[in-house]
Amino acid sequence: GVALSAVGAVVGLCPQGDAALLGRSVSGLGARRLSALLPSAFSRPLPLSRQAARARPAPSGAFRRRHAASLTSSPRARAARPWRSSASTGTAGPAAPRRPPAAGARRGVPGRTGPVGAGGLCLRGVCLGCFRYGGEEEREEAGAEVEDRARVLLERLRQQAKARQLKKQQEAQPEGGGERELSGGAGPGGAGPSPGGEGKRRRQRESEEQPCEELFLAASEEEANPPASSLMVLGDYDSKPVQPFLPQWLARPKLVQKRIKDNLIPIGDVPGIQPRLLKKLQMNGIESFFPVQAEVIPAILQSASNGYLMGQGGYRPRDICVSAPTGSGKTLSFVIPIVQVLLDRVVCQVRALVVLPTKELAQQVSKVFNIYTDGTGLKVVLITGQKSFAKEQEMLVQKKVTGYCSLADIIVATPGRLTDHISQTPGFSLMQLRFLIVDEADRMIDDMHQNCLNQIVKAAFQVENDSGSNMLFQRTKPGPITAASSCYPQIPLQKLLFSATLTQDPEKLQQLDLFQPRLFTSVYSEKKTLGDGTETEQDTNKKYTLPEGLSQCYVPCDLNSKPLLLLHFMLTMKFSRVLCFTNSREASHRLFLLVQAFGGVTVAEFSSRLPPNERRRTMKEFEQGKIQLLISTDATARGIDIKGVNYVINYDAPQFIRTYIHRVGRTARAGEVGVAFSLVLRIQERRFLRMLKDAGIQDIKKNPVKGNSLKPLVQRYEEALCKLEKTVKVIERGKKI
Numbered sequence: 136g137v138a139l140s141a142v143g144a145v146v147g148l149c150p151q152g153d154a155a156l157l158g159r160s161v162s163g164l165g166a167r168r169l170s171a172l173l174p175s176a177f178s179r180p181l182p183l184s185r186q187a188a189r190a191r192p193a194p195s196g197a198f199r200r201r202h203a204a205s206l207t208s209s210p211r212a213r214a215a216r217p218w219r220s221s222a223s224t225g226t227a228g229p230a231a232p233r234r235p236p237a238a239g240a241r242r243g244v245p246g247r248t249g250p251v252g253a254g255g256l257c258l259r260g261v262c263l264g265c266f267r268y269g270g271e272e273e274r275e276e277a278g279a280e281v282e283d284r285a286r287v288l289l290e291r292l293r294q295q296a297k298a299r300q301l302k303k304q305q306e307a308q309p310e311g312g313g314e315r316e317l318s319g320g321a322g323p324g325g326a327g328p329s330p331g332g333e334g335k336r337r338r339q340r341e342s343e344e345q346p347c348e349e350l351f352l353a354a355s356e357e358e359a360n361p362p363a364s365s366l367m368v369l370g371d372y373d374s375k376p377v378q379p380f381l382p383q384w385l386a387r388p389k390l391v392q393k394r395i396k397d398n399l400i401p402i403g404d405v406p407g408i409q410p411r412l413l414k415k416l417q418m419n420g421i422e423s424f425f426p427v428q429a430e431v432i433p434a435i436l437q438s439a440s441n442g443y444l445m446g447q448g449g450y451r452p453r454d455i456c457v458s459a460p461t462g463s464g465k466t467l468s469f470v471i472p473i474v475q476v477l478l479d480r481v482v483c484q485v486r487a488l489v490v491l492p493t494k495e496l497a498q499q500v501s502k503v504f505n506i507y508t509d510g511t512g513l514k515v516v517l518i519t520g521q522k523s524f525a526k527e528q529e530m531l532v533q534k535k536v537t538g539y540c541s542l543a544d545i546i547v548a549t550p551g552r553l554t555d556h557i558s559q560t561p562g563f564s565l566m567q568l569r570f571l572i573v574d575e576a577d578r579m580i581d582d583m584h585q586n587c588l589n590q591i592v593k594a595a596f597q598v599e600n601d602s603g604s605n606m607l608f609q610r611t612k613p614g615p616i617t618a619a620s621s622c623y624p625q626i627p628l629q630k631l632l633f634s635a636t637l638t639q640d641p642e643k644l645q646q647l648d649l650f651q652p653r654l655f656t657s658v659y660s661e662k663k664t665l666g667d668g669t670e671t672e673q674d675t676n677k678k679y680t681l682p683e684g685l686s687q688c689y690v691p692c693d694l695n696s697k698p699l700l701l702l703h704f705m706l707t708m709k710f711s712r713v714l715c716f717t718n719s720r721e722a723s724h725r726l727f728l729l730v731q732a733f734g735g736v737t738v739a740e741f742s743s744r745l746p747p748n749e750r751r752r753t754m755k756e757f758e759q760g761k762i763q764l765l766i767s768t769d770a771t772a773r774g775i776d777i778k779g780v781n782y783v784i785n786y787d788a789p790q791f792i793r794t795y796i797h798r799v800g801r802t803a804r805a806g807e808v809g810v811a812f813s814l815v816l817r818i819q820e821r822r823f824l825r826m827l828k829d830a831g832i833q834d835i836k837k838n839p840v841k842g843n844s845l846k847p848l849v850q851r852y853e854e855a856l857c858k859l860e861k862t863v864k865v866i867e868r869g870k871k872i
């Protein structure tokens with residue numbers, strides 16, 4: 136870094152003449168490689184002359200060798216560049232009047248020098264040249280000197296080439312001249328620094344410049360034997376691997392207990408919750424908080440201790456990230472504090488916005504908000520596109536004589552529809568937004584939803600044209616706190632991220648532009664005491680945690696036995712309340728038809744094939760226990776809270792670990808128990824197990840089902856297939872008609 140910034144400083148600060156000299160001195164480094172290494176700060180637009188200097192490709196090694204002398208020592212060239220920077224450290228001579236170069240003359244021509252008196256710049260102890268304005272005398276002296284150096288260099292290069300050849304031929308000889316070649320010392324027969332009587336100053340300069348030659352030589356060597364990588368690292372950095380490290384907030388998170396039932400905290404013991412909310416919680420059967428709630432609720436309340444305004448002296452609340460297992464109660468951990476903070480609001484404005492990836496999830500979360508805002512005057516609006524756009528607009532804003540006013544305090548929305556309202560609904564404003572809650576945050580960061588989040592933040596910081604409105608509460612983009620910025624009451628925008636599989640990749644999280652985030656996580660290694668009393672750390676490579684009450688099994692099978700296995704679980708093993716996942720809508724539909732044709736099981740399907748109202752009805756019936764087997768796509772894999780699911784069956788093995796975690800998390804929720812079965816084709820087995828192992832999930836049992844157990848089902852299964860074939864033909868005929 137130091138070396139790079141030194142180079143950056145040289146190129147960034149030295150005017151073009153120096154860059155040219157630098158180019159000459161460092162051309163051995165490979166100017167193109169050098170430019171690739173420069174920090175972006177130095178890729179800012181340069182004056183035309185410097186751009187030209189930079190754009191000009193570095194001469195090839197051969198070209199350089201051939202023209203080295205003429206490039207540096209030709210009197211004509213010197214005459215054409217009278218203001219050329221000097222490599223001399225001698226005092227400026229008075230001879231030629233100091234003439235600033237004409238802009239045209241400078242363009243593309245190495246010429247202008249650095250600030251007067253700028254000393255030599257060193258890179259890894261290597262002097263890159265001394266740049267200063269010099270007089271005629273000095274230039275003459277410099278020209279002669281450079282000529283000498285060029286000759287010395289050429290000679291040395293020749294000698295080294297010979298030495299290399301020799302070395303190759305005499306492989307047997309151990310310590311060849313290679314080291315000496317690269318060291319720049321007198322190689323075999325190489326010329327050392329000219330001992331000519333130039334006096335102390337000259338010797339000193341040469342000793343300073345020696346490393347330049349080293350670089351030149353090293354680079355010539357490198358050009359002859361280019362390294363594997365196209366990048367060359369200055370200094371020793373190529374030999375030292377870069378150690379990745381996590382930012383403090385990721386490396387030292389606040390740990391949340393995994394075991395729900397052992398760590399219940401009576402609701403009255405959690406500080407800061409208003410009595411009316413405590414009452415509501417009790418009315419809804421909540422007597423104790425789950426661990427994640429006991430940690431996160433006070434943290435959000437504390438960060439909003441100044442209501443929905445910025446704290447005194449410009450204190451800005453820290454963003455919060457929560458990674459806790461499926462079914463651990465993350466929803467209440469943001470609903471309760473947000474309702475409490477907004478309870479005392481006077482004017483209705485959009486102050487909290489929850490974004491979720493699917494309509495069903497948004498519906499589910501808005502239901503929870505409705506429960507806890509009931510009777511408070513706070514208004515919750517659901518924006519998912521299930522109603523017409525105009526209807527949603529009516530729910531969001533109202534036009535009055537004085538202007539638009541908001542009809543929503545809390546909005547729960549899916550990204551697509553929300554962005555439509557941001558851009559198309561007059562009077563819809565997020566300028567008073569205090570909380571942005573991103574549920575299933577890893578999914579929202581991943582795909583196109585990221586764009587939506589950017590739009591929300593942009594809308595939140597939009598400057599209102601109507602300057603008369605709301606001048607009291609300002610919102611300025613986050614930045615350094617100044618006396619001016621802290622004299623107005625400000626509304627900060629705080630981001631709250633939740634997921635069971637929250638990425639801990641700082642780069643990805645960085646996309647959300649988090650402010651001093653705090654991480655609450657259940658992902659940590661556990662100490663276990665062995666039989667001999669010693670303690671051992673477990674799960675060191677754990678990335679995600681699964682609910683405590685979840686048992687996991689996988690069944691190795693082949694393609695043909697998969698339907699039979701499902702029927703075996705439902706009919707022979709008498710599984711009830713089963714949520715079964717396939718990898719596509721078509722697969723869900725085919726399996727549903729097959730099980731229906733087989734008979735004996737109350738079955739339904741759930742996928743985007745079905746209209747929303749049918750999906751809602753199906754979900755309700757499944758929750759009520761009227762449906763024993765629900766065959767679904769990943770539409771129900773994330774966040775959906777269905778009470779009483781006993782089993783999850785991965786009919787098709789999930790392709791991604793996060794899909795696996797969310798699917799199996801539909802059971803064993805809220806501290807209950809549940810079982811997850813995965814049907815894994817034999818060819819998938821290794822990959823599947825590796826996927827789990829990589830995520831730190833080791834406790835999955837192999838549960839093979841013997842062929843004999845399936846035999847009684849085979850005949851009925853064949854009949855069901857025939858029946859299904861006929862049904863499909865009838866449907867297709869119907870379609871043709």
Ligand SMILES: Nc1ncnc2c1ncn2[C@@H]1O[C@H](COP(=O)(O)OP(=O)(O)OP(=O)(O)O)[C@@H](O)[C@H]1O
Nearest residue numbers: 423424425461462463464465466467635774776805
């Ligand atoms: N303190 C509590 N006491 C009893 N039940 C609770 C409590 N908190 C939450 N629950 C219940 O636990 C279930 C799971 O909660 P929730 O849906 O918030 O989990 P989650 O962590 O968001 O899960 P997922 O990651 O799958 O979205 C819900 O049915 C909820 O009603």
